[in-house]
Amino acid sequence: MNNEHGFVRIFVTLILAMCLRILFLPESLAIFNPDWVLLVLIYWSLALPERVGISYAWFFGILTDVLMGRFLGQYALSYSLIVYLILIWHRQLRQYPLLQQSVFVFGCLLISQLLLFWFENLKVPAQLHGAFWLPVLSGTASWFVVYHVMRFVRRF
Amino acid sequence: MRLLIAIIAAVILLITEYRSERLMPLRATLSLFTDTLKYGVDLPVSLFESISETLTSYEMLKDENTNLRREQLINKMQLLKFEALEKENIRLRALLENSFKLGEQVLIAELLSINLTPYEHIMVVNKGTRFGVHQQQPVLDTNGVVGQVFRALPFSSEIMLITDPNHAIPVQVNRNGLLTIAVGSGVSNQLNLPYLPNNADIQAGDLLITSGLGGTFPAGYPVAVVDNFPQTSNKSITHITATPKAQLDRNRELLIVWTNNVSIPLITPLVKTPAPNE
Numbered sequence: 001m002n003n004e005h006g007f008v009r010i011f012v013t014l015i016l017a018m019c020l021r022i023l024f025l026p027e028s029l030a031i032f033n034p035d036w037v038l039l040v041l042i043y044w045s046l047a048l049p050e051r052v053g054i055s056y057a058w059f060f061g062i063l064t065d066v067l068m069g070r071f072l073g074q075y076a077l078s079y080s081l082i083v084y085l086i087l088i089w090h091r092q093l094r095q096y097p098l099l100q101q102s103v104f105v106f107g108c109l110l111i112s113q114l115l116l117f118w119f120e121n122l123k124v125p126a127q128l129h130g131a132f133w134l135p136v137l138s139g140t141a142s143w144f145v146v147y148h149v150m151r152f153v154r155r156f
Numbered sequence: 157m158r159l160l161i162a163i164i165a166a167v168i169l170l171i172t173e174y175r176s177e178r179l180m181p182l183r184a185t186l187s188l189f190t191d192t193l194k195y196g197v198d199l200p201v202s203l204f205e206s207i208s209e210t211l212t213s214y215e216m217l218k219d220e221n222t223n224l225r226r227e228q229l230i231n232k233m234q235l236l237k238f239e240a241l242e243k244e245n246i247r248l249r250a251l252l253e254n255s256f257k258l259g260e261q262v263l264i265a266e267l268l269s270i271n272l273t274p275y276e277h278i279m280v281v282n283k284g285t286r287f288g289v290h291q292q293q294p295v296l297d298t299n300g301v302v303g304q305v306f307r308a309l310p311f312s313s314e315i316m317l318i319t320d321p322n323h324a325i326p327v328q329v330n331r332n333g334l335l336t337i338a339v340g341s342g343v344s345n346q347l348n349l350p351y352l353p354n355n356a357d358i359q360a361g362d363l364l365i366t367s368g369l370g371g372t373f374p375a376g377y378p379v380a381v382v383d384n385f386p387q388t389s390n391k392s393i394t395h396i397t398a399t400p401k402a403q404l405d406r407n408r409e410l411l412i413v414w415t416n417n418v419s420i421p422l423i424t425p426l427v428k429t430p431a432p433n434e
Contacts, residue, residue, distance in 0.1 A: 018190075019197050024269040027344070031274045054158045058166065067190040068272055069307060069314050072179050073169035080162035122174070132275055 010052060013040050013153060014060055018067055031131045034139030036146075037064050038112055041079060042105060043150040045086045046093060057083035071119060078115040082108045098144060106140040184285070187309040194268050194280060194312055201269040260374060261414040262296075263287060267407070268312065277320035277340065279303075281410060284311045289412055292372050296411045300378040300401030301325065301366060305412065317404055318379065319344055327379050328367040332357055335367055338380060338398060344405060347380050349396040360384040364398055374415045 017036035025033060037060060044052040061076030068075070085108065086093065093104060113136050173179050265281035272278055283289050285308045293305040295315050303323065306316040316323050321342040328335045334357060338347040352358060362382040368375025380398035388394050 015193065018193055022194060022197055022270040022272060024197065024201060024271055027274060030271045033271065033274070054162045058162045061166070062169075063186060063190060066183055066186040067193065069278065071170055071173045072183060073166035073173065076169070077163060077166035080159060080166065084159040119170075 006048070006051065009153060010044055010048075010056070013044075013150065018060075018064065021064070022067065031134050032138040034135045034142055035109060035112060036142075037075075038079060038082065038109065039105070039139060039143060039146045040150065041083060042086060042108060043146060045083045046090055047150070047154060049087050049090045052083070053087060054080045054083055070116075071123070074116065074119045075112075078112040081115075082112060098147060101147070102140050102143045105143045106136065109136045109139045184310050188311070191284075191309060191311040194270055195282070197270050198268040198282075202266075262411040263289070263414075265289075265295075265313075265410050265412050267410060272314075275342075277303075277317035277323075277342070277344070277404075278306060279315045279317065280312050281315055281412075282312060283412060284309045284313050286310050288414075289313050294373045294377075294413045294415070296377060296413055297402045297407045297409070298411075299403060300380070301373060302402045302404060302407075302410055304372055315410070318347060318400060318402075319404060325373060325379060326367045326369040327364040329358060329382075330363040330365050330378075331359075334358060335369070338364060341397065345399055346383075347398045347400060349382070349398060352396060358382060358396065363401075374413065 014037060017040040020036040021033070023033070041052070041057055041060065045057070057079040058076045061074075061079035062072060064070075064075040064079075065072050089104075093101060096104070113133065117132065169179065263283060265283040268280045268282055270280055272280065281295075289305055289308045291305055291308055295302045295304060301318060303315050303317040303320070305313050307314045318325050318338070318340055319342070320340040323340040325338050326335070327338045336349055336356075337351050338349055341348045349358075360382055364379045364382065366373040366375055366377045366379055378401045380400045383397045383399055385394055385396045
C-alpha cells in the first residue's frame with residue numbers, strides 16, 4: 001500500500017465511522033449504537049501502529065467532541081490513552097485470536113466509557129441509567145464485524 | 157512522551173472549557189467540518205422526504221390544501237378575537253400600572269435526522285449563528301414549548317429539550333396562576349413537578365404555561381398537561397408528572413424565538429402590535 005493511498009483510506013474510514021456515530025436510529029436501537037470511531041481507531045493502530053498513533057487519536061477525538069457536543073478534550077483524552085495502550089501491546093495483540101482481542105477491545109471501550117461517565121459527572125451530577133453502559137457490550141460484539149470489514153478495506 | 161503531550165493538551169482544553177466560553181471560536185471552526193457530516197447523514201432522509209413530496213398525487217395535495225385553508229380560516233378568526241383580548245389586557249395592565257411585554261419574532265428551523273446521545277435529550281437543527289441564533293433562546297413548536305438553544309454553532313445548533321434531566325422550566329398553572337418549576341425526567345414525554353407545597357391546588361388535566369420568570373422563556377406559552385396522580389394528603393411527596401404539549405418526538409419543524417425585551421409603555425394602550433413574522 002503506497003503512502004498517499006493509505007492516508008486517504010484511514011481518513012475515509014474514520015469519517016464514515018463518525019457518520020455512523022450520529023446515524024438516525026429509532027430509540028430502541030440508538031442506545032446500542034457503539035463508539036464506531038474508537039473501534040476504527042483501535043483497528044488502524046493495531047494494523048499500522050507506525051502510522052496511526054496518538055496524534056491521529058487526539059485529532060479525531062477533538063472532532064468527535066465537537067460532533068457530539070461534549071466538552072472539548074473529553075474524547076481526545078480517552079482516545080489517545082487507548083491508542084497508547086494499543087501501541088504498547090500491539091505485538092502481542094496481533095498474535096491473539098479474534099475472541100481474545102475482543103476481550104481487550106471490551107476493556108478499551110469500558111475505559112473510554114468510564115472516562116466519559118466521569119466527565120459527565122463533573123459537568124452535572126449525572127442521572128445516567130443502565131443503558132449508558134450498553135454501547136460497551138454492543139461495541140465488543142461489533143468488533144468482529146469491524147475487524148473483517150476493515151481488513152477487507154486495508155487489503156482492497 | 158507523545159501521550160503526555162496529548163493528555164496535557166486535552167486537560168488544558170477541558171479546564172478552559174469548564175471555566176469559560178473562550179473555546180467557542182475553536183469549536184465553531186471545527187464544527188464547519190462536523191456540520192458537513194451532520195448534513196450528510198441527514199441528506200438521505202430529507203431527500204426521501206422531498207421525493208415522496210413530489211410524488212404525492214394531485215388529489216392528496218388538493219385535499220391537504222382544502223384542509224389547510226379551513227384551518228387557516230379558523231386560526232384567523234381566533235386571532236381576531238385574540239387581538240381584541242390583547243388590547244383589553246394592555247388596557248387593564250395599564251390600570252394596574254404594570255408593564256406588558258409582547259412582540260416576538262420567530263425563525264423556522266428544521267430538525268436534522270441525527271442522533272447524538274440517547275441518554276441526553278438533545279436535538280440538532282439546521283439553523284445556527286449565521287442566522288443570528290444564540291444560546292438560551294426558547295424553542296417552540298405549534299403546540300407548545302420544546303426546549304432552549306443549548307449551543308449555537310455557525311450552521312447548526314443543539315437544542316436541549318424540556319424533558320432532559322438537566323433542564324428545568326418555570327411554569328404556572330393556567331387555572332389559578334400557581335407557580336412552580338417543571339423539571340425534565342429523562343423519559344421522553346414526561347416532566348416532573350417536584351417543588352409543590354402540601355396544599356398546592358393542582359389537579360390532573362391542569363394546563364401548565366410558561367410563567368416568564370427566569371427570563372429565558374416568554375410568558376404564556378403552553379408547556380404541559382398534568383397527568384393523573386394518586387390523591388394523598390401530602391402532595392410534596394406525591395410524584396406528580398406532566399406530559400409536554402409539544403410533540404417532541406414527531407415534529408421536524410421548530411420555531412426559534414426572539415423575545416422583544418422592550419416593554420410597552422403604560423400610557424399608550426393602543427400600541428400597534430408588531431406583525432408576526434411568517
